[in-house]
Amino acid sequence: MTTDDILLGVGLTVALAVGCQILASRLRIPALLLLLLAGFTAGALTGDIHPDQLLGPAFSPLVSVSVAIILYDAGLGLDLRHLRGATRAVVVRLMVLGVVLTWGAVVLLGPDLLGVPVAVASMIGVILVVSGPTVVGPLLEHVRPSEKARRGSNWPAGS
Structure with a gap:
């Protein structure tokens, strides 16, 4: 992957995530619903968003840390x-x-x-x-x- 491919993939991911959060707050629905829909759609329709290719060997540890943070936050609640x-x-x-x-x-x-x-x-x-x-x-x-x-x-x- 070239640097441009990586930047495009990361940019699209961030734009979709932020857009879903904003839209969900305006529609007063859980953001997770829109994030899942956007993720499945982007993964199926574009070749630009592939986290395992964008992040390379850092993908697995990043997913593990993200899950740990989510579970820690849920446990605090x-x-x-x-x-x-x-x-x-x-x-x-x-x-x-x-x-x-x-x-x-x-x-x-x-x-x-x-x-x-x-x-x-x-x-x-x-x-x-x-x-x-x-x-x-x-x-x-x-x-x-x-x-x-x-x-x-x-x-x-x-x-």
């Missing part, structure tokens, strides 16, 4: 003291069962459905598990479910 009684029990069950079931389902189904080795399916499962809070949190902040929906009081008894 967690405050389990706000959860009391039944709500706390439900959240704990969701966390434990959600992690085990999500990871386990991907490990068991990934090789057959995606045609990947078990080790790769395991990594995909881990990525899906850890990205959950960072994706779901902003969506719930935007949706702001009613108290009835948060308590689950419309579910049949024993569910």
Whole structure:
């Protein structure tokens, strides 16, 4: 890749990211939705945005550091003291069962459905598990479910 290719790719990436953030704030929707759409579209329609080629050997460590920062920020936002009684029990069950079931389902189904080795399916499962809070949190902040929906009081008894 030439210097011009690298600058064009980085410039397009920054422009799309900033544009998505601005548009999302004006539309009052989670920026993640627009960022995903823009990323998939740019990757499919242009040959200019390929992070692994733009960053070379620095791509993998940069992704690792970025994920660590996102998870650290999400962890700072967690405050389990706000959860009391039944709500706390439900959240704990969701966390434990959600992690085990999500990871386990991907490990068991990934090789057959995606045609990947078990080790790769395991990594995909881990990525899906850890990205959950960072994706779901902003969506719930935007949706702001009613108290009835948060308590689950419309579910049949024993569910």
